[in-house]
Amino acid sequence: MADALDRALRAALTERGVTTLIVPPPSVLESRAPRAPRDAEAVSALVHRRPPTRPPGKRDVHRAADLLNAGRRVAIVVGQDAAEAAGQVMEVAELLGAGIAKTPLARDVLPDDLPCLTGVAAPFGSAVAAALLRDCDTLLLVGAVDFDTGWYRTPARAGSSPSTRMPVAPGQASTGRLPPG
DSSP states (O other), X not given: OHHHHHHHHHHHHHHTSOOOOOOOHHHXXXXXXXXXXXXXXXXXXXXXXXXXXXXXXXXXXXXXXXXXXXXXXXXXXXXXXXXXXXXXXHHHHHHHTOEEEEOGGXXXXXXXXXXXXXXXXXXXXXXXXXXXXXXXXXXXXXXXXXXXXXXXXXXXXXXXXXXXXXXEOTTSSOXXXXXXX
């Protein structure tokens, strides 16, 4: 029973969808609650387990590259989930000539002395980061699950041309300019 539940949860996380597990009533009544592992490291591994990521299709990567390449003023917001992708973020910023802002929880993801880094993107963050986000026409969110878009005024909300927002989870896309798809 525990194995079936584990496989169902892994499938839901991997596919980012819904999984159904049908359990006949006698099995539920007869089953016992699983005992927690006694090893503290095992408990820690279960709690901090990251869901597996499914790489995007080639078509999705080309579409994302086309959107980024079309941007005239690209801004990148880096969140704490991008810690493992700091090198790729820098590569993309260099290729696109983009500025980078960090979320409040991602202060340690990139060093503060980078020339393209504008500071923290938050209501009480850097004025330079706020200007970067205000003036961009394409916004790339990398691991920025804690980025509050409520205070961010997009060009579409301001009455000018529509903007493009691209949330990306680390490890899901290759970097570099790609030819039109």
